[in-house]
Amino acid sequence: MLYQGVLRKMQTEMAAPIQYYLILENDFLNMNQLLDKTIHLQFIKHQCLNCSLNKPIFRQGFCKSCFFDIPQAADWIMKPELSTAHLDQEDRDLVYEKKVQLQPHIVYLANSSNVKVGVTRKSQVPTRWIDQGAHEAIEIVEVPNRYLAGITEVALKNHVGDKTNWRKMLKNDVEDENLVEWREKLKQYIPAEAVDYYIASNTETEIHFPVKQYPEKPKSLNIEKEKSYTGRLVGLKGQYLIFEDERVFNVRGNEGCVVSLALS
Structure with a gap:
């Protein structure tokens, strides 16, 4: 075939x-x-x-x-903290930017090669974690727009990684971590604008790969x-x-x- x-x-x-x-x-x-x-x-x-x-x-x-023209590849895609739709400011296409940026976003911890912080639209949970090869993940905050998620990620990545080692992930050279403890430890670093969106009662999601x-x-x-x-x-x-x-x-x-x- x-x-x-x-x-x-x-x-x-x-x-x-x-x-x-x-x-x-x-x-x-x-x-x-x-x-x-x-x-x-x-x-x-x-x-x-x-x-x-x-x-x-x-x-x-x-x-x-x-890549240098369409809104799907703008800088705020990779750097959510650069989002400006909440200010009614256009980057490349304000209609598209409002559609994507002005919806609930999750800041999360995922363990694929190590514990890392990341951002995704709420609608992309758990897809984002699966795509990263994470065997466990947990939400930290749920915010109403991409900008708040971005500034939260920037603050937290001073205290936890934000990259995946793809070789380590594929070798399955990983250890289970207590992500609830990680989440609680990182709470103190959440920016004031986002701290009210902290999620205190959820548990880890476990992911099994074929x-x-x-x-x-x-x-x-x-x-x-x-x-x-x-x-x-x-x-x-x-x-x-x-x-x-x-x-x-x-x-x-x-x-x-x-x-x-x-x-x-």
Whole structure:
């Protein structure tokens, strides 16, 4: 069976284990069902997720001209503290910015390679945690806009990490942490504007991934450079496909690449 399409991040469903779905133009693959199967990937071309042109991907699945133009790639996406829609100030497209920024946001702790702080829209819980490969997570505050979440994250990351070590995450070289204790310890650093939104009564969310074999020394697969690759799928974690030979493929990191996928 041969499938083809432009890569976008895998869709997920909260279950035990997490269910993964790869959505292509005309196909819908439950990736869990492909575990233990041999997959052949072939790079075909680029396709910008905004303009659909065959232009080199710059970041986040967009070509360079789109990346510096569209609101979906503005600086406030990666740095929520730069959000200005709550002030009625436009960055690139105020209608879009209000739609995204002026909705409930969560500041959370997640443990994937270590305990880290992060921000996501409330509607993206627990999807954001799954995408990061976190095996446990907890909400700290729920605020009404992205700006408040951003300044809270900035304050807290002086006292806890804000990055994931992808190799450590994929090796499953992680320890369970008491995130309730972490949350309570960090409360004192929440900015005054957000402290009233502190969540004091919730518990950790545990996440289980469909992995049969973790790599000891994960090696990233660059399908654009190598053009093709064949391997047996043994796991899915975060947005990674994990293969038996310890190669790992970051689907989200390759958004905008058109590939063919064959099974044997």
